Amino acid sequence: MNRQILSREGWIRLAVIVAFTAAFEALCRFGFIPSTVVLPPTDMAASLWHILRTGEYNKDIISTISNVVASALISVTLGFVLGVILHTMPRLRATIEPLLASYYAVPTFIFYPVFIVVFGVSSRAIIAIAVLLSVVAMIESTLVGLDRIPRVLHKTAAIYRMSTPARAVLIDFPAAAPRLFTGIKLAFAYAFIGVIASEFILSAQGIGYAIAYAYNNFDNRNMYGLMLLVILLATSANTALDTIDRHMQSRVRVTR
Amino acid sequence: MTEPESIHARLTGVTRVFELSSGATLRALGPIDLDIRRGEFFGVVGPSGCGKSTLLDILAGLSRPTEGSVLFEDKPIKGVPDGVGVVFQEDASFAWLTVQDNVAFGLRRAGFDAAEIERRVEYAVGFMGLRDFANAYPSQLSGGMRQRVCIARTLVLRPRLILLDEPFGALDQQTRLLMGEELLRLWRETGATVMLITHALDEAAMLSDRVGVMSARPGRFIDFIETAWPRERDSRIISDPRFGAITSRLWDNLRVESLKTMGTTIQKASP
Numbered sequence: 001m002n003r004q005i006l007s008r009e010g011w012i013r014l015a016v017i018v019a020f021t022a023a024f025e026a027l028c029r030f031g032f033i034p035s036t037v038v039l040p041p042t043d044m045a046a047s048l049w050h051i052l053r054t055g056e057y058n059k060d061i062i063s064t065i066s067n068v069v070a071s072a073l074i075s076v077t078l079g080f081v082l083g084v085i086l087h088t089m090p091r092l093r094a095t096i097e098p099l100l101a102s103y104y105a106v107p108t109f110i111f112y113p114v115f116i117v118v119f120g121v122s123s124r125a126i127i128a129i130a131v132l133l134s135v136v137a138m139i140e141s142t143l144v145g146l147d148r149i150p151r152v153l154h155k156t157a158a159i160y161r162m163s164t165p166a167r168a169v170l171i172d173f174p175a176a177a178p179r180l181f182t183g184i185k186l187a188f189a190y191a192f193i194g195v196i197a198s199e200f201i202l203s204a205q206g207i208g209y210a211i212a213y214a215y216n217n218f219d220n221r222n223m224y225g226l227m228l229l230v231i232l233l234a235t236s237a238n239t240a241l242d243t244i245d246r247h248m249q250s251r252v253r254v255t256r
Numbered sequence: 257m258t259e260p261e262s263i264h265a266r267l268t269g270v271t272r273v274f275e276l277s278s279g280a281t282l283r284a285l286g287p288i289d290l291d292i293r294r295g296e297f298f299g300v301v302g303p304s305g306c307g308k309s310t311l312l313d314i315l316a317g318l319s320r321p322t323e324g325s326v327l328f329e330d331k332p333i334k335g336v337p338d339g340v341g342v343v344f345q346e347d348a349s350f351a352w353l354t355v356q357d358n359v360a361f362g363l364r365r366a367g368f369d370a371a372e373i374e375r376r377v378e379y380a381v382g383f384m385g386l387r388d389f390a391n392a393y394p395s396q397l398s399g400g401m402r403q404r405v406c407i408a409r410t411l412v413l414r415p416r417l418i419l420l421d422e423p424f425g426a427l428d429q430q431t432r433l434l435m436g437e438e439l440l441r442l443w444r445e446t447g448a449t450v451m452l453i454t455h456a457l458d459e460a461a462m463l464s465d466r467v468g469v470m471s472a473r474p475g476r477f478i479d480f481i482e483t484a485w486p487r488e489r490d491s492r493i494i495s496d497p498r499f500g501a502i503t504s505r506l507w508d509n510l511r512v513e514s515l516k517t518m519g520t521t522i523q524k525a526s527p
Contacts, residue, residue: 152346158318159342160365161335170365174352250395 039224047225048232057210057226064195064207065233067123071130071191076184078131079138083183086139087146097143103136108194112202125202130194134187141183145176178248185241192234263327264294264417264449265315270324271474272310283474285310287324290468290477292417297443297450299460301506302470303514308453309345311475312421315451316342328417341415345422349394349405356381356390359408366413380408384438400424400431404438411442418443420452424459432456433491436463444487457510461502462493469509472516479509 006014021041027033028040039047051057086093112129119125153175157167173180199208207226214223271286285307292298302308313319314326317336326333328340350358356377363373381390384404394402403423410418420439424432436459443450454460460467461483469479483502485493493499 150346150348152344152348153350155313155318155342155344156348159316159336159340160362162365171350174350177352 036220039220043221044224044228047221048228051222051225051229057207057222060206060210061229063123063205064199067126067130067195067199067206068188068192070123071127071134071195072184072188074127074131075134075187075191076138079135079183079187080142080180082135083139083142083146087143093143100136100140108133109197109201112198116202121202121204123203126195126198126206129198129202130191133194134190137186137190138183141179141186142176145179145183146172148179149175178245181241181245181248185238185245188241189234189238192237196230262293263291264296264329265292265451266290266325266327267311267315267321268325268327270311270314270321270326272307272314272319273322285314285473285475286321288476292449292451294449295447297440297452297463297465299464299467300451300453300470301455301457301460301467301510302475303472303510303517304455305517306470306473306513307475308470309421311470312342312419312451312453315417316340316419318342339416340419341410341413341417342419343403343407343410343421343423345425347394347399347402347406349402349409351394354391354393355386355397355405358394358405359412361409362413376412380412383442384408400427400435403427403435407439407442411446414446414448416448418446418448418450420450422454423452425455432459433462433494437490439463440489457503457506458494458499461499461506462489462491467502467506469506470513472513478513479505481505 024033025040025042028035028038028043035043086096108129111132112125115125115128119128149172153171154167157171162170195206196208199206200212203209207230211223211226211230214220214226267288267290269286270288270290272284274282274284276282288311300308300311310319314321315328315333317333317340328337331337350361353361359380360373360377363376368376381387384407386401386404386408389397389401394405397405407423423439424435427435439450439452440463442448452460452463464483465485466483467481468477469481470476471478481502483498
């Protein structure tokens with residue numbers, strides 16, 4: 001099949017990124033931006049390559065990735081279960097939903113002293129903050145997904161004389177899947193932000209901690225290499241999830 | 257009432273009252289007394305909101321009547337009975353399954369063996385003109401084709417009573433006529449009893465052996481028109497002189513009832 005590697009918009013987007021990076025490189029190389037402030041992108045890439053090749057920060061990278069994956073998994077599972085519970089209990093939902101709506105107005109990180117007291121300076125405290133930050137996105141997506149299952153599909157399930165568990169597995173969850181996946185995508189993004197940000201303040205390891213450490217020691221080279229690594233990890237993961245998300249969304253019809 | 261041995265479904269004194277959130281009640285349907293004959297193609301027309309879909313839900317076992325009894329094959333309906341298939345007005349295809357998996361869905365649920373599923377699905381998909389789209393997903397199909405998927409999914413289970421709730425409502429006139437022809441062909445081949453709810457008088461007149469006209473809410477049957485068409489018929493029947501007489505009689509009845517509905521709406525809308 002003759003499939004295009006990139007759409008026209010994709011090529012334009014790529015061209016913009018390349019042009020911006022080249023301009024940034026030029027500004028750094030010609031001294032408009034001092035290297036003591038920001039490294040040229042090629043130096044950042046070289047630093048990242050060095051970091052990956054030497055394995056100097058492998059422990060931190062593994063720690064961050066495992067914390068992100070653990071936080072995302074907990075958020076997705078917990079958010080999904082809580083979403084289903086709220087969906088089946090309209091009165092409880094009516095009570096809680098206004099609180100969920102204003103949830104992201106509260107800066108979750110203010111609770112970090114509480115988590116340190118409860119969990120100590122450890123991965124558990126980081127995961128707790130990341131879960132706190134990401135779980136509500138999954139709850140909201142689960143509620144939206146279940147709300148938007150067309151009523152006619154429930155009637156169809158009744159015609160097939162399905163039990164509630166059979167309907168849930170064969171009709172409800174597949175029908176809600178595109179919106180549930182949007183929740184997974186958001187939960188992952190929030191978990192990533194939560195973990196990196198928490199590592200700055202309540203950790204002795206992880207990429208966030210390593211960036212803060214490098215910054216405090218005027219180690220620009222490693223700091224920018226690690227920052228580039230964070231950007232690449234976040235955008236690659238998000239691009240992969242977004243590709244799946246768009247594929248699933250394309251199955252949701254306009255008519256529904 | 258019809259002879260007992262030829263009755264496939266019988267509704268006696270059926271009413272349906274809904275309780276509104278304000279605490280008031282709304283009488284949506286009835287009382288309805290109706291016999292549907294075995295193998296009959298029975299059409300139902302009525303003004304908007306007269307309870308046609310409520311009637312279908314009751315007959316399908318999706319909703320219980322407030323009063324009265326409903327029998328299917330001489331047994332009272334408690335829940336969805338075996339042998340009943342429903343095609344809804346809305347698109348009920350499963351977006352996450354291909355056309356052939358949609359069609360096979362009920363067969364798999366019913367535990368048919370793989371060879372039988374394949375045989376029935378292949379036939380139904382071909383019969384509904386979907387062979388070239390067997391591996392497509394519903395989002396890749398037009399509205400008419402998706403409705404055909406739903407019809408095929410219902411028919412592969414070989415229901416003895418097929419209930420259709422405005423299945424062609426979203427289609428253009430030409431497609432409706434052709435889909436109507438396909439429906440007649442299916443009805444002849446399967447020998448099933450069909451109840452078709454429709455807004456379109458020409459559709460009801462062309463497809464049905466008998467058309468029931470419902471009143472404005474609460475819906476009751478105010479007229480039954482025997483079309484007396486031959487079993488072998490298609491959309492060309494619309495050029496028959498009697499076709500005009502049938503649709504004219506349907507409209508005479510329906511016009512009065514529709515005006516009642518509109519009058520109520522206008523009165524309510526007025527300050």
